[in-house]
Amino acid sequence: MWRFFRSELLKLRKSPIWLLVFVSPALSTIFGLGMRIAPEMEEMAWGMTYTMMAAPHGLLFLPLLTGVLSAFVCRYEHVGGGWKQMLALPVSRGTVYVVKFVWVIGLLLLTQCLLLAGLLAVGTVKGYSAAVPWDILVSSLVGGWVACMPLAALQLAVSVAWSSFAAPMAVSAIFTLPNILLVNSEKYGPWYPWAQPMIAMLSGAQQAEPGVLGVPPETLFIVILGSFIAFFLSGFVYFQRKMI
Template structure:
């Protein structure tokens, strides 16, 4: 455990000094801007769920999957440059430990992005003068958490691709290409739940169980997410442990 923490801190240090983590602010800021610009015509009603839907659409449909790909690619970036894997793996580190240290950093950054996003909603609502004592805290917390949880399979998949592909840009380009059709896929009852890029949106946008397009019960979705997460993570771990460096 101690040696894992050593590897974890070493990874953290490389990441902190890189400024890439600043990207966690981008999506909450843009989503907040969108929320501020949206004119609410019916201010008498409880406006919080609507605000969440507006802001979460851009965040969960677009930025969150993109960020997942960026962070996954980035934690491998320095090692892809000029024999970094060789140097790192010739040190007394366990390969699976290193892989997990990288993965944990990706998902921690995503968790921070979710936290900031939620803070952004509250701030926008406050600025617009929404009723502060009816903020649906439980619902927001639940949505933010399940949105984060839904990025795990994607993060595992992207990290797998990023370690396998000795390039920073290629996995990113793939990620962008597969994120863009999200608007369409997310509405498909058949494929949407299985599409890792649309899982964050499905988890974050379902405001209540009878909210229209998403008929699949939350439990089933979470089950699919957990299952694919385990598959992708163990495939990546297995691949990386055997990889010829």
């Protein structure tokens, strides 16, 4: 499994995927730098900057990026007819699928880390005097990452099934664009898997001013875990039986 993991790295190493991972954190950092914070709000500077940076990132970027990355890790196989070659190697289909999934979420984790780095850079450049609220930041970023896992599972299943790069992206866009309306709804937003990255990333930071989202963590847990199991299992079983 580890070797297989490394063979994937070889495929991705010289590809523009590293560029994609940087796009959203870079954009968010520019947003963060452009933001002005009144002196009397200095105490909350970190939280406010984080909210400003995480909102566009979590609302559309992260769910859509999940789609791009999932399609990307399947690209070499689809383009060069590599599925046959790869499955002729002494690896099980299950391993192939799990390793691809781990790569997708690994790259997403890297994106989240870069976002954190961007936030720290903004804070340093602007010289925030307050202490960095590590616990809130880390739990929000990890929360957003975990909330992406069901999406990654579905996208990987679609990416494996269709050889076109744009088709999985279409699925991703179809489910992600309703976020723009749904995150405003306290009643329906928490039940929508694609809204979870945004909710997970922002609800922690807003605990300082409670009642903004007011979503019980149990709901989120059920939605994220439930959709993850459903999407991952169906993709996994599908790949086991797929004719290559």
